[in-house]
Amino acid sequence: MRIKLIGCQSTMNEIHAQGLNQGMDCEFLDYSYHARPDRLHAKLQEIINQSQDYDLIILTYGRCSNSMLGLLSPRIPLLFPATHDCIGLMLGSTARHMELFKENSLTYYFSQGWLDYGRTPLAEYCEYEEKYGEKKARKLIKTLYGSYQKAIFIKTPGIKDLERYRKKVQEIADFFGWEVGEIEGDTGLLTSIVKGIKVPESIYVDGGQVVTLEILAGTQNGNKDRARSRL
Amino acid sequence: MKELFLELKQAIIDGDEDIVGELSQKVIDESINPVDAVQEGLIKGIEVVGELWKAGEVFLPDVMMSAEAMKVGLGLLEPEIAKLGMSEGESKGKIVLGTVEGDIHDIGKNITGAMFTAAGYKVFDIGTDIKAEDFVLKAQEVGADIIGASALLTTTMSAQKQIIDYLIEHNLKDQFKVFIGGGPTSQAYADEIGADGWAESADEAVALADRMLAK
Numbered sequence: 001m002r003i004k005l006i007g008c009q010s011t012m013n014e015i016h017a018q019g020l021n022q023g024m025d026c027e028f029l030d031y032s033y034h035a036r037p038d039r040l041h042a043k044l045q046e047i048i049n050q051s052q053d054y055d056l057i058i059l060t061y062g063r064c065s066n067s068m069l070g071l072l073s074p075r076i077p078l079l080f081p082a083t084h085d086c087i088g089l090m091l092g093s094t095a096r097h098m099e100l101f102k103e104n105s106l107t108y109y110f111s112q113g114w115l116d117y118g119r120t121p122l123a124e125y126c127e128y129e130e131k132y133g134e135k136k137a138r139k140l141i142k143t144l145y146g147s148y149q150k151a152i153f154i155k156t157p158g159i160k161d162l163e164r165y166r167k168k169v170q171e172i173a174d175f176f177g178w179e180v181g182e183i184e185g186d187t188g189l190l191t192s193i194v195k196g197i198k199v200p201e202s203i204y205v206d207g208g209q210v211v212t213l214e215i216l217a218g219t220q221n222g223n224k225d226r227a228r229s230r231l
Numbered sequence: 232m233k234e235l236f237l238e239l240k241q242a243i244i245d246g247d248e249d250i251v252g253e254l255s256q257k258v259i260d261e262s263i264n265p266v267d268a269v270q271e272g273l274i275k276g277i278e279v280v281g282e283l284w285k286a287g288e289v290f291l292p293d294v295m296m297s298a299e300a301m302k303v304g305l306g307l308l309e310p311e312i313a314k315l316g317m318s319e320g321e322s323k324g325k326i327v328l329g330t331v332e333g334d335i336h337d338i339g340k341n342i343t344g345a346m347f348t349a350a351g352y353k354v355f356d357i358g359t360d361i362k363a364e365d366f367v368l369k370a371q372e373v374g375a376d377i378i379g380a381s382a383l384l385t386t387t388m389s390a391q392k393q394i395i396d397y398l399i400e401h402n403l404k405d406q407f408k409v410f411i412g413g414g415p416t417s418q419a420y421a422d423e424i425g426a427d428g429w430a431e432s433a434d435e436a437v438a439l440a441d442r443m444l445a446k
Contacts, residue, residue, distance in 0.1 A: 063415070066385060066417065084385045101386060105360070106335060131292075132292060136296055140292050140296070143338060144337075147337070147359060147360075213419060213423065
């Protein structure tokens with residue numbers, strides 16, 4: 001079976017650390033698509049179109065601001081996680097994500113990928129400061145992130161230097177005056193999907209079938225296809 | 232006086248909330264007509280920003296700063312207008328705007344608010360992380376035409392539906408038009424949950440409101 005993996009950089013370290021990329025063609029896309037669902041959608045569709053000579057296309061994207069909505073793989077099935085985004089994916093399930101979200105929705109989550117490849121709120125501030133000066137930059141960043149109260153670092157496989165990440169998170173949290181916490185991640189769902197295994201929290205879409213809201217939403221509550229089956 | 236209004240207008244265009252604050256205070260201290268200050272100063276300024284934004288001549292942070300400055304000015308002048316028992320003049324309609332429960336994304340809503348103000352609507356911005364019930368209570372209190380609910384997360388967009396469900400439950404659905412917006416939302420989603428309007432951008436939302444309320 002020939003597999004094409006289209007992944008977000010947010011999942012790259014974990015996939016590499018577990019050697020899951022062996023035997024498949026992987027393409028990891030830039031983190032900055034996070035903020036542009038329209039562009040992410042277009043890019044994913046483009047790669048899907050170019051990958052129709054594979055047997056399966058695996059994506060490590062969740063709903064990601066509904067970037068996945070409307071995608072169509074003409075002939076080849078798609079498999080991806082039914083999580084809202086990489087937070088749920090790194091926590092292992094939507095249920096766990098939502099439980100924590102209910103506990104405190106004002107938490108900003110960090111993962112190693114986010115810190116290595118993403119644009120952290122502090123990096124964003126520095127960009128604004130250069131462009132608009134300190135006064136406007138502070139105002140902007142406060143509007144963007146001022147309501148968050150806590151930074152939580154999700155620990156996942158592949159972390160080589162935990163202290164380095166801790167320091168980064170602390171630095172960002174200090175700038176915004178956030179509390180800091182850590183939580184153990186769970187890459188079980190990610191691992192299953194990258195291995196091509198259908199699990200309750202995966203979404204499997206046949207070739208020729210458009211990804212609809214129903215497909216995205218229906219599986220949020222548990223996939224009908226509960227039997228674990230190797231494709 | 233004319234000079235002061237021009238300065239207010241310019242301060243809105245510059246997105247300088249400190250100067251807008253100072254000038255608005257001056258309007259109050261010198262007993263200058265606050266309605267004129269809003270109409271001739273603040274709104275004229277945000278109109279310019281709205282046009283520049285549509286033309287692609289200013290960037291998002293600039294619009295954000297102007298919207299923030301606008302809030303500061305209105306925050307000072309509106310209570311004064313109310314205190315003096317003056318009318319702010321005819322508005323095209325009233326809109327209650329907020330970001331839904333669990334969601335603290337502020338920017339899209341602020342810009343939408345600024346654009347609606349620029350277009351002649353009376354905007355009631357009730358903030359972020361707002362419960363369905365609170366949207367409706369505010370809309371009832373001010374006699375709003377439109378409830379605008381923003382959601383920027385797929386985890387929170389279901390709260391937009393809760394507003395509509397609340398209205399249906401309380402037999403209020405006919406009284407307000409519900410507009411939804413935000414990154415993960417779409418026309419299809421708006422149709423699915425029974426929202427009256429959806430727009431991709433703030434200026435499209437204004438155009439939609441114009442069409443809908445003109446009926």
